[in-house]
Amino acid sequence: MNTTAPREAPAITVTDAVKSFRTRRETVRAVKGVSLRVPRGDVVALLGPNGAGKTTLLDMVLGMTDPTEGEVRVCGETPRAAVAHGKVGAVQQAGGLLGDLSVRETVTMIASLYRDHAPVAEVLERAGAAQFANRKVSRCSGGQQQRVRFALALLPRPELLVLDEPTAGMDVQSRTEFWDTMHVEAQRGLTVVFATHYLQEAEDFARRVVLMDHGMVHHDGTPDSFRSASTRQTVSFSWPGTMPLPDLPGVTHLDRAGTRVTAHTRESDRLARVLLTETPATELEISRGGLEDAFAALVNRSGEH
């Protein structure tokens, strides 16, 4: 096998990867044939409900587990070689830190294990952990602990950053601050792949959204293309209070609250044209379904999300 890494090799190449686990009673196929190519510099959000196979897929990319079938390459190497060569940084979910160490001690200890690493002070600064570097990890908030994990991930000067639900359990402000920091790193040309539950994060931060469910990729495209997968559109307008509503074309659901009417439809353009030209409707607003709608439509679990 060719183990030398061509410089322009994509950050991640997953080819027909399958991962099954054997439990006592049955064989669970957590990933059922996923192919994915992430070029350098891309920022990819991996979306999907719990048990969709996101973490298993990321574990294969990090070399924590091997695919049962198929192949995973990272920066042109096997995942383990890429990790050993310091090309990959990972921000794990909860856990993974020792509470009785200070933040600086944690980073210093892990740094000492690399032959070549970024200076401790530099990664603390970049991850936004410098202000609380002397605090015990157990006394740090969830958001601060995540910055510590982030600092650890930056130590080997990675080319690829893998984050598994990095903002789970953070409050809104910490989440925003965390992604601001990530933005800076992405602009340095770092390839970023992150799993998330928060659809808004995917839309705000990623250039590409990969939706997984039941171990398979259901959608792969820009956040915009993802959004347009939502078929439901909403048209709302003001209507004179006393006047009865006429029959409107293509409306699947209608809500009337005072003088405001909200109509769900699959053909918003046609409905808008009729409303504005043939009726007294004013103050028209058209919105496409949000990511939640698209999500529900794509994973076919309407009502759950």
Place this chain on the structure above:
Amino acid sequence: MNLTYTLHDFWRQVRDVANMFFIAVLPAALFVMFGVTQGWSGESSGHGNVSAYLMVSMAAYGAVDATTSIAGSAAVERLQGWGRQLAMTPMGTGGYAATKVTVAVSVAVIPVIIVYLAGLLTNSMLDDLWRWFATAGIVVASSSVFALYGLAAGLLFRSDGAVSAASGLLVVLAFLGNVFMPLSGALLDFARFTPLYGIVGLARYPITEGWVVAVDGTAEQDSVWLLLANVGVWAAIFGAIALIAARRATARR
């Protein structure tokens, strides 16, 4: 093995007050209570006095507590995510094990130094200088068997609580193993099968040459082979449990 990592980890263990209480303070306090202030402590016993005999016993208890808690917490911290953090670095399992063994042995030396200093400064007497070093050396070396015990507890139950319970259980094993106070009769016969009996018997060997004096004054001699067999068998048992638990822990992933 990595020096910076090892030193940080050592310092982390030493500054843990609760841990150090059981590893160093309690054995030293027990030694002062039973070995120094009692009337019998100056009486001669083999190649030393009763005080020295108790000094070795308490140091052995402290050392065993150190290896148990460090090996146990090593297993727990590796299973609880720190292992994933380390997996992202060039440090492998071998490097991790070497680091933890170094830390455990270094910490096991602490109660030996403290209790021996207490003995030296009070009334412990040994016939020759080499007997001080021989007993101390045997204590530290044989305490490594209990690293397997701590490892088994950590791997089986995967919690810090279980490791604390395992090191708490050492008090019971120490009583049953003839470490704290001299047993006699049926209890002494039973003690020979318990895991701390061999370690403490070997550590005292340079003083007692295997003679065990019961409370009632009767004396019996253990051969060094019996003591070695006790240590060997318990090392095998703890090692086997740790191995099975480790296999189970990795299979679940």
